[in-house]
Amino acid sequence: MSQTSDAFGKADPIDIDSAVSVRGVSKNYGEVEALRDLSLEFPRGQLTSLLGPSGCGKTTLLKIIAGLIPATAGEIEIDGRKVTGPGPDRAFVFQDFALLPWANVLRNVSFGLELRGVGKSEREAVAEKYIGNVGLSGFEKAYPHELSGGMRQRVGLARALSVDAQVLLLDEPFSAVDEQNRRKFQEDLLALVRNENKTFIFVTHSIEEAVYISDQIAILLPRPSRVSEIIRPTSFRGTKADNIRRSPEYLDIVDQIWASLRNYVE
Amino acid sequence: MNQRSLFLKLLSAVIVFGAWQIAGLIPVSYAFPTFTESMHALYTITMDGRLFTAYAETLRPLVLGVAISAVSGIGLGLWIGLSSRFDWLFSPIFIVMQAAPLAALIPILVMAYGIGLTSKVFVVCIMAMPVIVLNTSTAVRNTPASIKEMGRSFLASDRDIILKIIIPAASPVIFSGLRLGVSAGFIGAILAELKITPTGVGDIITYSRSIADYPTMYAAIFSIIVLAVLFLNGLERLENTLFEGNNRGYVSD
Numbered sequence: 045m046s047q048t049s050d051a052f053g054k055a056d057p058i059d060i061d062s063a064v065s066v067r068g069v070s071k072n073y074g075e076v077e078a079l080r081d082l083s084l085e086f087p088r089g090q091l092t093s094l095l096g097p098s099g100c101g102k103t104t105l106l107k108i109i110a111g112l113i114p115a116t117a118g119e120i121e122i123d124g125r126k127v128t129g130p131g132p133d134r135a136f137v138f139q140d141f142a143l144l145p146w147a148n149v150l151r152n153v154s155f156g157l158e159l160r161g162v163g164k165s166e167r168e169a170v171a172e173k174y175i176g177n178v179g180l181s182g183f184e185k186a187y188p189h190e191l192s193g194g195m196r197q198r199v200g201l202a203r204a205l206s207v208d209a210q211v212l213l214l215d216e217p218f219s220a221v222d223e224q225n226r227r228k229f230q231e232d233l234l235a236l237v238r239n240e241n242k243t244f245i246f247v248t249h250s251i252e253e254a255v256y257i258s259d260q261i262a263i264l265l266p267r268p269s270r271v272s273e274i275i276r277p278t279s280f281r282g283t284k285a286d287n288i289r290r291s292p293e294y295l296d297i298v299d300q301i302w303a304s305l306r307n308y309v310e
Numbered sequence: 311m312n313q314r315s316l317f318l319k320l321l322s323a324v325i326v327f328g329a330w331q332i333a334g335l336i337p338v339s340y341a342f343p344t345f346t347e348s349m350h351a352l353y354t355i356t357m358d359g360r361l362f363t364a365y366a367e368t369l370r371p372l373v374l375g376v377a378i379s380a381v382s383g384i385g386l387g388l389w390i391g392l393s394s395r396f397d398w399l400f401s402p403i404f405i406v407m408q409a410a411p412l413a414a415l416i417p418i419l420v421m422a423y424g425i426g427l428t429s430k431v432f433v434v435c436i437m438a439m440p441v442i443v444l445n446t447s448t449a450v451r452n453t454p455a456s457i458k459e460m461g462r463s464f465l466a467s468d469r470d471i472i473l474k475i476i477i478p479a480a481s482p483v484i485f486s487g488l489r490l491g492v493s494a495g496f497i498g499a500i501l502a503e504l505k506i507t508p509t510g511v512g513d514i515i516t517y518s519r520s521i522a523d524y525p526t527m528y529a530a531i532f533s534i535i536v537l538a539v540l541f542l543n544g545l546e547r548l549e550n551t552l553f554e555g556n557n558r559g560y561v562s563d
Contacts, residue, residue: 110463111463112462130465136460142456142459155464158474159465203464
C-alpha cells in the first residue's frame with residue numbers, strides 16, 4: 045500500500061500548467077441533478093481519465109467540455125478562453141464511432157477539415173497522413189460497413205487527429221471494440237500521448253484501462269456527480285508498455301479504486 | 311453493384327410468362343388472352359403507332375404529377391421532419407390523403423377542376439405525394455443523433471448538417487418513398503384516364519375492353535408495367551450513383 049499512498053500524496057499540489065479548467069460546473073436535467081459544483085484541472089500534454097460507475101455523469105461532463113451541451117452553472121476554460129460551444133481547439137472521438145456510412149474512409153477522415161472549408165486536395169493529403177498513422181493505409185476507398193469495429197474506431201481517431209485540435213475528447217472509445225483490439229489501442233494511445241503534444245480527456249468505465257493509460261485519474265461518484273479523488277500514478281508511467289500491468293503500483297491502484305467504487309455499483 | 315445472374319432473370323420471366331400462357335390456354339376466363347396473343351397485340355399497336363400517340367397523351371399528367379410530387383414531397387417532408395410545429399400542421403393532411411378512397415373523390419375533383427389535365431395531375435399527385443412526404447419526414451426525424459452530434463462537434467453549420475448529414479442519412483428511406491410514390495403515380499395516371507376521360511393508354515384499355523379485344527387491352531396494361539419497372543430501375547441507378555456507400559449490396563434490377 046505504500047506506493048498507493050505515495051501516489052495519493054502527490055495528487056494534492058496542483059501547480060501544473062492546465063490546458064482545460066472546469067470550474068464549479070453543475071448540470072440539471074429538469075429535476076434531476078446530473079452534476080453538482082464540479083471542478084477539475086486537466087494538465088497540458090497529459091491524459092486524464094474520468095472514471096466512475098455508470099450514470100455518474102462522466103459523458104455529460106465530457107460533452108459539456110466539448111460544448112455539445114450547455115452547463116446549468118459554472119464555466120469551462122480552455123487556455124484561458126471560455127467555452128460557449130464546439131470549437132476548433134477540441135476534437136471528439138465517439139463511443140459508437142459516428143462515421144458517415146455513405147462516405148469512404150478518406151472522406152470520413154477528412155470530414156472535419158471539409159466542414160472547416162479546407163480545399164479538397166489539401167484535406168485529403170492531411171487525411172492520407174493520419175490514415176497511415178493509425179495503420180489503415182490501403183483502406184482509403186473502403187466504406188465503414190466493410191471495416192471491423194476496431195478499424196472503424198481507428199477512422200474516428202484519425203478524423204479527430206486530422207483537425208489538429210489541442211484537446212482530444214474520447215468518450216469510451218474502446219468499449220465497442222473487442223478485447224484484443226482494445227489492448228492494441230491502449231498501447232497506441234500511450235505512444236500518441238507521448239508523441240503528440242496534445243491534452244487527452246478520456247472517459248471510461250474500465251478501472252484497468254484507466255490506470256493503464258492515464259497520467260491522472262479523476263474518480264467521479266454519482267447522484268449528484270462530484271470528483272471524489274484524483275489519483276496520479278507515478279512509478280510505472282516511464283516504463284515500457286509491457287511492464288505496466290506487472291507493476292505493484294498498477295495493481296495497488298486498481299484495487300484501491302475498486303474498493304472505493306464497489307459500494308456504488310448496484 | 312450486384313447484378314442478378316442472367317439465368318435467374320430469364321428463369322423467372324419464363325415461369326411468369328409460361329404460367330400466363332397456360333392460364334390463357336385453359337382458358338381461366340374468356341376475357342383472359344394468352345401471353346403470345348397479348349404480345350402479338352402489343353406488336354400490332356406498336357407498329358401502327360397507336361401505342362406512341364397514347365403514351366404522348368398519358369405521359370403528360372404522369373410526368374408532371376410525379377415531378378411535382380417528388381420535388382414538393384421531398385421538400386415538405388424535409389420541413390416536416392425538421393420542425394415539430396410543421397409536423398403538427400401538415401402530417402395529418404397527408405395521412406388523410408393516403409387513406410382516402412381516391413376513386414370516390416374523383417367526381418369532386420372533376421367538379422372543381424374540369425376534365426382536363428389539371429384533374430389528372432391532381433390524381434397522380436394524390437396517389438404519389440403522401441408516401442413520399444411521410445417517408446421523407448420519418449427518415450429525417452430518425453437521423454442518428456450521434457452523427458448529427460459529430461457534425462456539431464466538428465463545427466458544422468446548420469446548413470452543413472442538413473446537406474451533408476441529414477439528407478444523405480435519410481436518402482435510402484427517401485428513395486424507397488420515391489419508388490413507392492412513383493409506382494402509385496403510375497396507378498394514378500391510368501386511374502385518371504379510366505375515371506375522368508378516356509385518353510391515352512386508358513383509352514386503349516377502355517376501348518379494347520368494350521369491343522372485347524382483350525389481347526390489346528392486356529398489351530396496354532403490360533406496356534405500362536414495363537415502363538414503370540424501367541423507371542424504377544433508373545431511380546435505383548441514380549440512388550446508387552449519388553450515395554454509393556449506402557448500398558449494402560441489395561440487388562439492383
